[in-house]
Amino acid sequence: MSQHSIVIPTKDKLFNLDPLTKPTIGNIITWIILAVGLVVTVMRFGLGIGAVANLDDNWPWGLWIGFDLLCGVCLAAGGYFTTVACYVMGMKHFHSAVRPAVTTAFLGYAFVVVALLYDLGHPWRLPYMFFFPGTTSVLFEVGLCVATYVTVLFIEFSVAPMEWLSGKFPWLLKYRKIVIRATILLTIFGVTLSTLHQSSLGSLYLIAPEKLHPLWYSPFMPMFFFVSSMAAGASMVIFEGMFAHKGVHNYMDETHLREADGVVLSFAKAASFILFAYFMIKLIDMLVQANIPYLFTGYGAWWLVEMLGFILLPALLYAKGSRDGNVTLCRIASVNAVAGIVLNRFNVSMIAFNYQLPPSDGYFPSIGEICISVFVVTLIVTAYRFIVYHMPVLYEHPDFKGEEH
Amino acid sequence: MNRRKFLTILGSAGVASSLGTTLTATKAEAGAHVFPNYDESYGVLHDTTRCIGCRRCEEGCNKANDLPKPDKPFSDLSVTSQRRRTSADAWTVVNKYVVDGKPVFRKLQCFHCNDPACASACFAKCFSKLPNGVVTYEGSQCVGCRYCMIACPFYVPGFEYDEALDPLVQKCTFCEHRLVEGKLPGCVEACPMDALTFGRRSDLIRIARARINENPGKYVNYIYGEEDAGGTAWMVLAPAKDGKGSPLPQNPIDAGHTLEQMDLNTHLGNRPMGELTYGALGAVPMIVAFWPVLFGGAYAITKRREAMAKQAQDAVVKEAHEDVVAAVDAAVRKLEETEGPGAAERARRAMTEALKAREAEAAHAKHGEDS
Numbered sequence: 214m215s216q217h218s219i220v221i222p223t224k225d226k227l228f229n230l231d232p233l234t235k236p237t238i239g240n241i242i243t244w245i246i247l248a249v250g251l252v253v254t255v256m257r258f259g260l261g262i263g264a265v266a267n268l269d270d271n272w273p274w275g276l277w278i279g280f281d282l283l284c285g286v287c288l289a290a291g292g293y294f295t296t297v298a299c300y301v302m303g304m305k306h307f308h309s310a311v312r313p314a315v316t317t318a319f320l321g322y323a324f325v326v327v328a329l330l331y332d333l334g335h336p337w338r339l340p341y342m343f344f345f346p347g348t349t350s351v352l353f354e355v356g357l358c359v360a361t362y363v364t365v366l367f368i369e370f371s372v373a374p375m376e377w378l379s380g381k382f383p384w385l386l387k388y389r390k391i392v393i394r395a396t397i398l399l400t401i402f403g404v405t406l407s408t409l410h411q412s413s414l415g416s417l418y419l420i421a422p423e424k425l426h427p428l429w430y431s432p433f434m435p436m437f438f439f440v441s442s443m444a445a446g447a448s449m450v451i452f453e454g455m456f457a458h459k460g461v462h463n464y465m466d467e468t469h470l471r472e473a474d475g476v477v478l479s480f481a482k483a484a485s486f487i488l489f490a491y492f493m494i495k496l497i498d499m500l501v502q503a504n505i506p507y508l509f510t511g512y513g514a515w516w517l518v519e520m521l522g523f524i525l526l527p528a529l530l531y532a533k534g535s536r537d538g539n540v541t542l543c544r545i546a547s548v549n550a551v552a553g554i555v556l557n558r559f560n561v562s563m564i565a566f567n568y569q570l571p572p573s574d575g576y577f578p579s580i581g582e583i584c585i586s587v588f589v590v591t592l593i594v595t596a597y598r599f600i601v602y603h604m605p606v607l608y609e610h611p612d613f614k615g616e617e618h
Numbered sequence: 619m620n621r622r623k624f625l626t627i628l629g630s631a632g633v634a635s636s637l638g639t640t641l642t643a644t645k646a647e648a649g650a651h652v653f654p655n656y657d658e659s660y661g662v663l664h665d666t667t668r669c670i671g672c673r674r675c676e677e678g679c680n681k682a683n684d685l686p687k688p689d690k691p692f693s694d695l696s697v698t699s700q701r702r703r704t705s706a707d708a709w710t711v712v713n714k715y716v717v718d719g720k721p722v723f724r725k726l727q728c729f730h731c732n733d734p735a736c737a738s739a740c741f742a743k744c745f746s747k748l749p750n751g752v753v754t755y756e757g758s759q760c761v762g763c764r765y766c767m768i769a770c771p772f773y774v775p776g777f778e779y780d781e782a783l784d785p786l787v788q789k790c791t792f793c794e795h796r797l798v799e800g801k802l803p804g805c806v807e808a809c810p811m812d813a814l815t816f817g818r819r820s821d822l823i824r825i826a827r828a829r830i831n832e833n834p835g836k837y838v839n840y841i842y843g844e845e846d847a848g849g850t851a852w853m854v855l856a857p858a859k860d861g862k863g864s865p866l867p868q869n870p871i872d873a874g875h876t877l878e879q880m881d882l883n884t885h886l887g888n889r890p891m892g893e894l895t896y897g898a899l900g901a902v903p904m905i906v907a908f909w910p911v912l913f914g915g916a917y918a919i920t921k922r923r924e925a926m927a928k929q930a931q932d933a934v935v936k937e938a939h940e941d942v943v944a945a946v947d948a949a950v951r952k953l954e955e956t957e958g959p960g961a962a963e964r965a966r967r968a969m970t971e972a973l974k975a976r977e978a979e980a981a982h983a984k985h986g987e988d989s
Contacts, residue, residue, distance in 0.1 A: 263779030270705050270776045273764035301913050303920035334762015334777070334785040338742075345743040345759050351895050352765045353741035354902060397917055405909040409902060416898040420735055420769045420891050423883050435898045571701070 250588025265581030279562035281328035292318025294446030358410035466608035485531035523553025659751030675805035682804025738892025739769035848890030
């Protein structure tokens with residue numbers, strides 16, 4: 214609770230690895246997952262995709278795209294959402310939420326790229342898209358924007374490691390200063406790139422109207438993906454905050470703790486509005502496409518479950534929570550909203566995809582695919598913990614306290 | 619329902635098509651001998667009323683392209699009852715469909731679209747539509763993302779999932795290596811029933827139309843691939859529902875009923891699939907150009923608002939300060955009148971010190987708030 218329990222690495226003791234190496238239950242589970250993941254990784258790259266995945270010719274994209282890429286990118290939207298709220302809109306009371314959000318966004322995107330390498334047949338050829346640019350491809354736009362945005366996020370995030378290492382390498386201070394002066398530029402660049410690739414993930418499916426169920430297919434899929442990414446960004450800040458308060462509470466300084474509840478309530482209010490808007494545009498789209506008859510089918514029931522239980526319900530919970538100042542309710546709503554985003558991406562990429570194929574040609578991810586997805590999430594959590602134990606993310610570094618930026 | 623009705627998003631297709639594609643480039647380079655719809659390019663007409671499901675075409679394809687031998691020999695005709703699709707090892711397959719109670723055989727392979735979805739979707743430009751009608755695939759620059767397989771409306775490309783180091787997408791090549799030698803594609807050459815007709819696309823359409831007209835009641839009045847998905851080089855003729863009963867060519871709704879039973883999707887529309895993404899892609903330069911202005915403007919408004927708030931606050935503080943100074947001055951003057959100049963001087967000094975102390979305190983508190 215109090216600030217003195219924060220271990221701030223010094224010039225002579227740069228590393229604080231004890232919390233990662235102590236044999237606690239959490240750490241042991243982490244080691245097991247990482248070990249299993251490494252074995253599956255060797256199988257994937259040694260024997261081919263077919264050796265670990267249930268993917269086939271009808272299902273070229275499965276869990277790795279549906280979860281690791283679509284959900285990974287969407288759930289890392291907290292980065293642009295928080296930086297825009299704080300720096301562009303001037304909501305300075307969110308300042309303590311910026312670094313954790315940028316950190317998780319950077320890790321999210323970096324590991325999206327890592328996960329993508331598992332899915333690509335020729336991972337080392339990923340840069341080929343720059344040599345043979347297929348400019349008519351939505352995927353080209355996604356690739357270009359994600360590559361650029363990972364770089365932007367890396368620069369935004371780099372302030373934290375530079376503050377950590379500046380005691381030992383004082384020349385880093387010069388670069389830190391440049392980055393901090395470029396904050397607003399990076400923020401606007403970041404939101405532009407995010408708008409583009411968040412929406413483009415929805416555009417990916419525009420080319421396949423015959424494969425995606427009409428209740429999910431829409432020419433406005435880019436819009437749906439972008440709007441839901443905003444809700445995901447706000448929700449993930451609350452969602453991750455919940456776990457951070459459980460796991461790394463003693464790395465938070467007074468400012469962070471004082472502002473935390475306010476951040477939750479404000480973000481809940483924003484998420485509520487965005488989810489309502491998202492609900493309305495999806496509803497109106499269904500009406501103008503004359504899709505009402507589909508509502509009376511099995512897929513229609515499933516669509517209603519998504520719309521009512523995972524978009525409207527979290528919107529209402531957020532509204533009630535933020536109105537009553539009920540942080541717990543807002544956190545419950547964030548779990549609901551995040552689950553809803555994941556459900557939507559699963560629906561578009563897997564559940565409502567190939568809806569005309571007979572059930573015998575269905576797809577369910579293999580144990581190997583699930584292992585890799587869990588492995589990647591665990592890598593993100595472990596990297597996050599390493600960063601929090603070493604760098605000023607949840608607290609302000611005493612050397613840089615009180616600086617305006 | 620025709621999904622193409624909902625094509626436009628932000629209606630910027632013009633911007634997107636100016637981005638430059640393999641296809642437009644090929645068209646431009648090909649110059650005079652390629653007309654719209656690839657009329658002069660090659661294609662194949664598959665007349666399903668002639669097809670007997672003998673799988674010779676499959677065998678011919680297998681031999682012509684040195685593909686691995688299948689587990690069951692090509693003489694085993696029972697496999698046609700299964701719902702098979704093309705794969706990395708089998709670039710063409712013949713399936714039996716039950717159409718209104720009667721068996722109909724249809725050969726599946728790459729349709730070699732005029733404006734292929736795979737080429738539009740590929741982000742490493744592996745696919746090209748050539749002036750001779752062939753849709754080629756260049757494996758040496760394939761990243762293996764398999765977006766082409768998502769994009770293909772006909773479920774054609776297959777992927778070598780079990781290949782660890784060099785897994786590639788595989789599909790029918792139109793036997794391009796044979797075409798350049800002046801030979802027919804392997805499957806066409808192998809067909810004993812003349813169910814596959816090779817020729818220029820415009821000729822094939824004329825032939826198909828003639829067969830429909832000369833044999834009333836034999837065919838549905840629809841050449842699948844003439845316009846579907848923007849038109850394809852390989853086209854299909856389907857049998858009419860009730861052979862002798864209807865002397866007139868059937869209307870397209872009947873055709874749709876028959877074609878659907880043969881797993882031919884009649885909801886693809888008559889524009890290339892890739893065009894569905896052009897609206898979204900066309901919005902990209904707009905967002906790149908306008909978002910910085912929008913958010914830069916929001917930032918400027920925020921800054922201005924902060925500056926105005928600070929100004930207003932400073933004015934209030936200054937006024938309050940002046941009030942205090944005036945009151946103190948009045949009080950001290952009164953002291954001077956009643957108690958003499960010495961007392962007034964002491965009072966003035968005490969006041970000044972107290973004010974300074976308060977200011978310092980306020981400055982400290984403000985600093986703490988900001989940090």
